[in-house]
Amino acid sequence: xxxxxxxxxxxxxxxxxxxxxxxxxxxENGVQWIINPFDEWYxxxxxxxxxxxxxxxxxxxxxxxxxxxxxxxRKALALGGDEAIRINSNSNDSFYVAKQIATxxxxxxxxxxxxxxxxxxxxxxxxxxxxxxxxxLPLVSLANQLDLNGNTATVRREIEGGEExxxxxxxxxxxxxxxxxxxRIPNMRGIMAARSKPLKVLEPIEASATTSIKKFDIPVAKSxxxxxxxxxxxxxxxxxxxxxxxx
Amino acid sequence: xxxxxxxxxxxxxxxSSLEAMSYGAALAKQLGCDVAALVLGTVQDNLxxxxxxxxQKVYHLKNxxxxxxxxxxxxxxxxxxxxxxxxxxxxxANNINGKAIAPAVSVKLEAGLVTGASSLPNTENGFxxxxxxxxxxxxxxxxIETPIKVIAINQNSFxxxxxxxxxxxxxxxxxxxxxxxxxxxxEKVEGEIxxxxxxxxxxxxxxxxxxxxxxxxxxxxxxxxxxTACSRxxxxxxxRPHHEHVGQTGIQIAPxxxxxxxxxxxxxxxxxxxxxxxxxxxNKDPEAPFFKAADYGVVGDAFEVVPAxxxxxxxxxxxx
Numbered sequence: 001x002x003x004x005x006x007x008x009x010x011x012x013x014x015x016x017x018x019x020x021x022x023x024x025x026x027x028e029n030g031v032q033w034i035i036n037p038f039d040e041w042y043x044x045x046x047x048x049x050x051x052x053x054x055x056x057x058x059x060x061x062x063x064x065x066x067x068x069x070x071x072x073x074r075k076a077l078a079l080g081g082d083e084a085i086r087i088n089s090n091s092n093d094s095f096y097v098a099k100q101i102a103t104x105x106x107x108x109x110x111x112x113x114x115x116x117x118x119x120x121x122x123x124x125x126x127x128x129x130x131x132x133x134x135x136x137l138p139l140v141s142l143a144n145q146l147d148l149n150g151n152t153a154t155v156r157r158e159i160e161g162g163e164e165x166x167x168x169x170x171x172x173x174x175x176x177x178x179x180x181x182x183x184r185i186p187n188m189r190g191i192m193a194a195r196s197k198p199l200k201v202l203e204p205i206e207a208s209a210t211t212s213i214k215k216f217d218i219p220v221a222k223s224x225x226x227x228x229x230x231x232x233x234x235x236x237x238x239x240x241x242x243x244x245x246x247x
Numbered sequence: 248x249x250x251x252x253x254x255x256x257x258x259x260x261x262x263s264s265l266e267a268m269s270y271g272a273a274l275a276k277q278l279g280c281d282v283a284a285l286v287l288g289t290v291q292d293n294l295x296x297x298x299x300x301x302x303q304k305v306y307h308l309k310n311x312x313x314x315x316x317x318x319x320x321x322x323x324x325x326x327x328x329x330x331x332x333x334x335x336x337x338x339x340a341n342n343i344n345g346k347a348i349a350p351a352v353s354v355k356l357e358a359g360l361v362t363g364a365s366s367l368p369n370t371e372n373g374f375x376x377x378x379x380x381x382x383x384x385x386x387x388x389x390x391i392e393t394p395i396k397v398i399a400i401n402q403n404s405f406x407x408x409x410x411x412x413x414x415x416x417x418x419x420x421x422x423x424x425x426x427x428x429x430x431x432x433x434e435k436v437e438g439e440i441x442x443x444x445x446x447x448x449x450x451x452x453x454x455x456x457x458x459x460x461x462x463x464x465x466x467x468x469x470x471x472x473x474x475t476a477c478s479r480x481x482x483x484x485x486x487r488p489h490h491e492h493v494g495q496t497g498i499q500i501a502p503x504x505x506x507x508x509x510x511x512x513x514x515x516x517x518x519x520x521x522x523x524x525x526x527x528x529x530n531k532d533p534e535a536p537f538f539k540a541a542d543y544g545v546v547g548d549a550f551e552v553v554p555a556x557x558x559x560x561x562x563x564x565x566x567x
Contacts, residue, residue, distance in 0.1 A: 013495055013515045017384040037496050094350065094360060118346075120495055120518075122380050122387075124362045129318060129350035138427035139318040141347035144489070154431070158490065159316065160256040160343050161441035165432035175347075178496060179489055210359035214375055214388040219521075225528070225538045230547025233559035236527070239543060241563065244525040246504040247447065247471060 001057040001148075003047045004110040006101055006128075007076050007084075008036040009069045010121045019216040026121075026216070035072045038116025040079070041183040042176035046146060047114055048080035049181055053148075058082050062104050064097045066090045070199065077194035078186035084199045092122060093209035098130035100204050105135055111170040112153070117142055117177040128175035138172050144179030249275040249282045250334035252325055253297065253305075254344045257435075258314060260292045262407070262444055263340035265300040269408040270400045271338040272301025274367055280335070284414065285328050287321060288313035298414035300407055305416045306332070310423060316344050319427040322351035327421050329356060334395070341399035342443055349399045359391035362399040382495050382518030401522070402443060403501045442491065445474035448502045450493060450520075452478040454509020454530060454549055458486035463553040464508060470560045476500070478510045494519035509549050512537025529553065 011017070012032040020027045035044070044061070051057040061076050061084040063069050073084045087100045105113055113135075118125035125141075132139035144163070145156035153172060156165045156179075186194075228236045240247045251271035253264045268284055275282035283304040284297045294305045306328060313321065325348065329337050337352060339345035341363050353360035361376040365386065369375040373390050376398060380387045442448065449468040451461065468475045475491060482492035493500050495515040501522035508529045510516060517540055520526070528541035529552050538544045545552050 011381075013518070017381045019385070041496075095354065098350075098354070120382055123382060123499075124350075124360075125346045126350035126353075126360060126362060129322075129347055130354050132318060133322060133351035133354035137319070139347065139351065140428065141316075141318065142343060158343060160261065160444065162433065162435040163490075164315065164430055164434070166428045166430045168428040178492065210353075210357075210391065210393050211361065212390045212392065214390050216380070217377075217386040217388070218384075219386065222526075222540060222542060225541040225544040227544045227546065230545050230552050230555075233545075233552065233555040234562070236543060236545065236556060237559045237563045240504065240525070240527070244504070244542065246525045247560070247563075 001050070001054060001112070002108060002110045003050065003057060003059045004105055004108060004113045005039070005044050005047050005059060005061050005081065006113065006115045007039045007044070007061050007063045007073065008116070008119045009033050009063065009065050009072045010036040010119050013037070013120065017218070023215045023217065024213070033068070033072055035076055036116050036119045038118060038177060040076065042178065042180040043114035043116050044076055044079055044081065045181035045184050046176055048184070050148065051080065060085060060108060060110070062087070062101055064089050064091065064100050064204070073199060074194050075186060077197045077199070078190040079184055080190070081197070083197055086199060086201050087204050088201055089204040091209060092213065093211050094124050094126040094130060095210045096207050098127050098134060099207040101127065102131055102134040103205050105131065113137070113171070113173045115173070115175045117175045125175070128173050132173040135173070138168050139175070140166065140168055140172060141175045142177050143174050144177055146174065146180065248280055248332050248334050249278065249336045249338060250329050250332060251282065251284050251302070251338045252345065252348070253284045253286045254340055254342065255288060255290050255314065256441070258289060258291045260290055261340065261342060263342045263402045265407045266402065266405050267338050267340040267345070267400050268297060268300040268302055270367070270405040272410070273408065274336060274338065277367060277370060278336070283332065285325060287324060294416045295413040298412040299410055301410050302414040305414045306419045307416055308419050308421055312423065312426065315430050316347065317426050317428050318347050318351055320424060321348050322355060323424055324421055325352050326355035328419065336396045336398065339397070339399040341401045345399050349397050353397040356395045356397065357393060358395035358397045359393040360397045361389050361391060364398050364400045365404045368398070379522065382499065383521040384518060401501060403446065403503065404522070436490070440474040442474045442476055442493065442498055442500055445500070446503045447471050447473035448476050448500060448504070449473045449506045449508070450476035450478070450510060451481060451487070451508045452510030453480050460550070461487070463550065463557070467506070467553055467557045467560070470557045470564070478516050507537055508553060510537060511535045512540060
């Protein structure tokens with residue numbers, strides 16, 4: 001079995017969000033970079049769990065990013081993963097990125113392609129769905145449980161107001177969220193081993209971007225909290241009804 | 248033409264799809280073109296009523312095998328329908344289904360995609376859509392460079408606009424390919440309002456001290472007709488089910504009213520709720536960071552404040 005895990009580099013969840021160059025560029029000054037939590041905690045760890053059950057499984061990691069993404073790739077390799085591929089581009093157009101990953105996916109003929117449910121920076125949730133369309137594969141989105149039985153995967157996914165279990169034949173693209181696996185911390189042996197695992201760097205294939213970012217804005221801050229006397233909840237109800245008009 | 252995909256749950260059209268419909272109608276007016284709805288599967292609603300949310304026409308592919316989400320199937324059919332009607336913009340609600348389908352449709356139509364759109368595009372000079380990024384901590388203005396565009400509009404960011412009209416409904420016939428997945432089990436959360444569709448949400452954190460204390464929160468939610476949510480530590484310790492976890496790594500919501508009880512307001516939690524229109528924070532710690540993001544605050548003991556608030560709401564409702 002061959003598994004491809006798509007990894008993205010994102011700012012830490014507590015990073016200060018600011019922009020430079022006339023609000024056209026994310027300000028990377030002082031930002032800590034992490035593996036996108038959905039990619040790391042759920043997609044990658046689930047792949048590792050599958051390999052623990054079937055040691056013949058091979059896990060490849062792929063990321064589209066410049067050389068500064070290498071520390072997070074090494075961390076991913078320290079958690080698990082047999083080898084990594086970095087496609088050398090800093091594009092943030094989802095279609096362009098999906099095209100790059102699809103090329104790797106086609107060449108590697110993977111049985112399962114895992115993504116996180118979305119990245120915490122651009123929140124587009126689009127790479128998994130785009131991959132499924134480019135590769136003409138089924139997609140199970142928002143998966144929170146997965147069992148394999150030969151060539152069939154039984155996957156539980158979130159739907160509006162509940163959960164649904166479905167069966168799907170491999171190969172398949174699966175976007176992972178909470179419940180799929182438990183977050184792990186790399187151990188020393190993993191960290192040492194990661195140093196010698198292969199990390200291939202490939203130049204991107206030609207693909208045209210379909211979107212471009214013109215500028216960023218920070219939302220206007222709230223004007224300030226209005227405190228209500230805890231002994232006067234009638235007043236809070238009045239404010240919600242007459243001022244905020246939400247109830 | 249602007250084509251709006253109308254999504255359903257349990258054969259009921261979702262509120263978020265009606266919002267997408269009104270968004271599509273406003274966009275069509277801005278572009279000076281027609282607007283139509285596309286419905287897949289069987290629904291109990293009267294489809295001509297989509298006119299009340301702005302549809303001029305409704306295309307309906309009536310087949311009950313399409314009632315549950317199969318992204319490969321749905322994206323194939325939606326792209327096919329979009330090509331048939333020469334759609335230049337395809338609009339989705341940025342809900343669970345829309346988020347999953349829209350990117351695949353954008354690939355099939357060779358269209359640029361913006362998911363999580365927060366307002367109508369600026370079409371004065373190109374086609375620029377504003378979307379939320381960094382989990383609501385910022386907005387990005389994205390230029391779509393392709394002739395065809397796909398947009399998924401955030402829930403509760405563009406209200407349903409009431410139109411005084413009915414739409415003409417046309418049943419369409421597109422060959423339906425084989426399903427790519429087989430649904431074997433459905434677990435509905437009975438009697439609860441889906442969090443992402445809810446306009447009122449009551450949420451609890453560690454300040455409630457234990458799952459046995461959730462009664463006061465559930466009573467408050469019931470008095471308002473609100474959905475319930477929780478913070479990450481609460482779901483991690485299994486006080487509440489995982490699907491109630493809102494925050495950066497849980498569900499992101501944008502209700503009209505979010506009442507946070509005993510939640511300190513860590514940056515990761517705020518990322519899941521900061522698009523809420525009105526935020527009420529109830530916390531006994533006046534230094535809780537959540538107060539900085541709140542519209543109304545109550546510094547006090549949740550075990551006293553919450554039942555008092557419930558009584559005040561019931562009193563208001565009985566006299567209304």
